[in-house]
Amino acid sequence: MRIISFRERLHRAKPLVIALWLAFLFFPFKGLKAALILFLALSLFLVFLKFLLRYTKLLRESLQSISNKIRSIRYPPLRVMRYALLPLLVILPFITTDYFTDVAILSGIYIILALGLNVVVGFAGLLNLGFVAFYAMGAYSYALLNTRFGLDFWSALPISLGFSTAAGFLLAIPALRLRGDYLAIVTLGFGEIVRLILNNWDNLTRGPNGVSGIASPSIVSISIGELSYYYYFVLVFVILTVFTTGRVYSSKIGRAWIAIREDEVASSAMGVNTTMYKIYSFAFGAFWAGLAGTLFAGKMHFVSPESFTFMESVFILCMVILGGLGSIPGVILGSIILVLLPEVLREVQLYRMLALGSGLVLLMIFRPQGLFGGKDASLRS
């Protein structure tokens, strides 16, 4: 009879060991009973997973054939879908409730934001963890210009766009000398400083109380405060964003961004002015964040520093990564998914952030290019 070593025995019982270990970690936080339940659930799940993996070849083959089928039918209908989608988007406020229109407006604002961040992270490959600062600048510029100086939306818009773009430009000049993860930390620090200033500069921003009473935008003296009007208003801007970022991506500047993302040294050797194009990407991204911020302030009629925390930055980053770095349809879908999911699944609202956190980890491990991202776009430093 062969003697089974301890190590081998451990290996055989691996799912049980993992489940026991995780339950042990969980135990002090919720007590013995919950830990036991977790242990049972986890071990069942892991045994099931192991069982599944045993037939992995069969599974993978069937999945492959399904995905091949999907892929083969995907491209022609995508163009058709785009034309089918537009009428649907136009009639959306008529066929749904006010509540859903509200969510749609929010998704629109987030799409603009995420597309802006996509310019920085997806196109140019620079991780920006303080993106929400530019969003805050746009929102606060409109809020303050409107409530303090009585400027209407259209005269405040260029100022707030200019302001956030300039901020992106000014942050980029010193920050871009740094390597990938250091850049991320500097942008994070910048975002936090902006939030702290908004929170503490009571005379200007009224601190944590926020600025209220912001007017809705109007077109030719017709106010578009009503939900469905605002929906179309945002929709126009979303289309503008999608169109512009898409065109810029396939222009000379976009090519330069891709080159920098893929290999900075090689691209600078080929004569691409890397610093300049990186600064462009920061400023261009900040521009869209400013636009989203202005729209946000116009919709909510109220802004406070609470809307512009680090978590918000991460949330936008999740949209970009989930959808697929650098892929515009992917980013749009990612934003819609992340805005809609908590609305649809009200009961799991509490667990939303928990899922977001573990989702990020899983995504990085199993599919770093995102759900819809191509193979060409990847995270690089």
Add this chain to the structure above:
Amino acid sequence: MFLQQLINGLTLGSVYALIALGYTMVYGILELINFAHGEIYMLGAYLGIIFLGFFTATGLTHYSLTLTLILTLLLSIIFCSSYGFTIEKIAYKPLRNAPRLSPLISAIGVSIFLQNYVMLTQGATDKVFPTLFENSGIEFLSVRMTYLQIFIILISAILMISLRFFVRKTKMGKAMQAVAQDKIMASLVGINIDTVISTTFIIGSGLAAVAGFMVAMYYGLVNYSIGYIAGIKAFTAAVLGGIGSIRGAMFGGILLGLVESFGASYISNEYKDAYAFAILIIILLVRPSGLFGKAVV
């Protein structure tokens, strides 16, 4: 006033230094900004409260306060180290050869997960840490130094000195230095890199657990979101001293504590948290290698 702030700053700074050590060690070995490290510190604070509550309920606290403290501290360290170990295995190890930003994003994910995990299991409200030391202390030249402050500074000093000894003199410490210098060479001479990395995470998390426990005692209040800001500050401390350098993390932490304490009393209390960020940005832009570090950027 000046001396009082000096002592407050030293207390705060030694805690920052303890957390910063975890950042700096992980960065030295993996070149990864371990975003979840601040959450380990938060877990340490919570575990301290949980175990103290348990011991008080069983009556051990009345029997012997010292024993309770030691047991609580030990249990917090064990659990936090286990968390650190597990996080590395799950979230960082599969990404060891991935592009640099992938593990950073994964770390952010872990951080979000842990924050909400604690919020869901322990509630979103502040938790009160029972006062163990009476609010007494030594008065000297109109400066008050509470016993708790002495305890914090002393424990931090002991831990830092023993860490320095561990890294310099023991076999595992030397292996760590080797891995930090060159992973491939280290594995060629027979060092098990996985073990070294796990040990790094275990030690770093243990130090963060002690820091969390002591801060919870010092402030008396714990919240699930304390990890983020403390993590950033400790990271600043690590960068200030030169990331990757253990000596740098100690000095950086104490320097940051002093800056914050003096800044809060002489400049403005509202912007207390902004000092760390401002220092971080300035240091990264002006001298990214920090005070003691080698040039890495």
